[in-house]
Amino acid sequence: MVHLLTVTGLPRAGTIVPHREVSRPTFDARPLGSLAGSGAGWNNPLPSFQKGPIAVAALLVSALDSIVIHLGYEFLITEVTDGVSTGSPAPGEMLHRQQPMISVGQNGVNITSDSPQGSVIHVRYELWDGAPEGLATWTQMWEGELCLGSGTIGLVQHFAEEWDEYLQFDTGVKDASWSARVQTRKLTNTEESDFPADVVCVKLYRMQLWSPTVKTR
Numbered sequence: 001m002v003h004l005l006t007v008t009g010l011p012r013a014g015t016i017v018p019h020r021e022v023s024r025p026t027f028d029a030r031p032l033g034s035l036a037g038s039g040a041g042w043n044n045p046l047p048s049f050q051k052g053p054i055a056v057a058a059l060l061v062s063a064l065d066s067i068v069i070h071l072g073y074e075f076l077i078t079e080v081t082d083g084v085s086t087g088s089p090a091p092g093e094m095l096h097r098q099q100p101m102i103s104v105g106q107n108g109v110n111i112t113s114d115s116p117q118g119s120v121i122h123v124r125y126e127l128w129d130g131a132p133e134g135l136a137t138w139t140q141m142w143e144g145e146l147c148l149g150s151g152t153i154g155l156v157q158h159f160a161e162e163w164d165e166y167l168q169f170d171t172g173v174k175d176a177s178w179s180a181r182v183q184t185r186k187l188t189n190t191e192e193s194d195f196p197a198d199v200v201c202v203k204l205y206r207m208q209l210w211s212p213t214v215k216t217r
Contacts, residue, residue, distance in 0.1 A: 055130070058128065060127045064125075065167040067166065127210070128209070146180045151170060173212045185204045
């Protein structure tokens, strides 16, 4: 069983960070055809496509968490439900690898880390009101779609038995497919040229989510 913590009131690195004075975004679950071109669905609807300045996506909510891989070099960012991993990839599940360092399931991703074993890996979750711009200093690992029936996602050990507690990032929207992107960056020693670059090595990841499509029942 995976033990996870909700973002609300979490005292450690998993503290939720609101970026607007808004409540959790809610989505209008009307059939998609009735929403086409309306910009409906969010508490703060996106501007309609008209002539004029291009709208820049805004960050709604972010949260930080971290993981130390206890066995092997892989970890999961996948759907969780009531504190239990319920997504694909699941712990121990082997997926076809689309890219050298990442494989993707319906509900999450399996990431292979090149950090030294025992290193702390930092993950930032971001919820946007539209497609965020790419970061020039970060490497994009994957972009596609993730289905989150529970509306929550979190870190999971791939091969080791769980005994750590991880944040449970709540999107506020259940039964939805999200546009998603995973980016990474490695920070090394750039200040002390007398020492090797890898004397300090920190691996960072971003999981960005935006534009949910709610399933109609």
